[in-house]
Amino acid sequence: MKLKLSRLPEGDAYRGIVRIGKEEMEILGVMPGDAVSINRKTAARVWRGKCEGILADEFTAKNAGAEFGELVEVERCEAENAVSVVLSGEFNPWGWRLAAKTLSAYLGIVLKGWVVTAGDFLPLNLNTLSILRVLDTKPEAFVRIDYNTEIITNPA
Incomplete structure (x- = not known):
């Protein structure tokens, strides 16, 4: 699923998590704490967010080879x-x-x-x-x- 990458709020940054909206989580088939891959380059634990797209810190974005504002490929993954x-x-x-x-x-x-x-x-x-x-x-x-x-x- 392609999602727009945006910056996590400061209180969530640097914790190894990303946030995705409830509808996107249902489509991906993930629950809070499950792993998702981003651009098939990196992965993180997912938590529910009141947002559209995916929220990540700048290190997760860098690990995925992406910039804020870009569309990234997000998939459920096994870790x-x-x-x-x-x-x-x-x-x-x-x-x-x-x-x-x-x-x-x-x-x-x-x-x-x-x-x-x-x-x-x-x-x-x-x-x-x-x-x-x-x-x-x-x-x-x-x-x-x-x-x-x-x-x-x-x-x-």
Whole structure:
């Protein structure tokens, strides 16, 4: 289904989600929390929005190779639970040791539920905005990060 891409409101940005209207969700056959692919290049969790088209943040748009105002192809997709995800980038939020034993474990908590694929840029807005890049996933496909996913971090 072709939908016009618009910017997510600030409060929804950088959470690994997109918003689609109720009618579009019914046509696509998705429920809140399901995965949708955008231009078959990236994927995200979908939530219902009071909108026409699809709302995404600028990183999701970039991952899809699209600009705001363009039509994008949106499809329901299956996202297997990730066995492992390899990330690179600068990321050292203050206080992560209070939540987890390792930085990788902390990232697993923060990214739980995100649907990603190799090549995606992931914005994390905790104390400051950090940008991580997905280098690899196991399996190689759209995958959903869960508590059992091994998060492997490589320096930028």
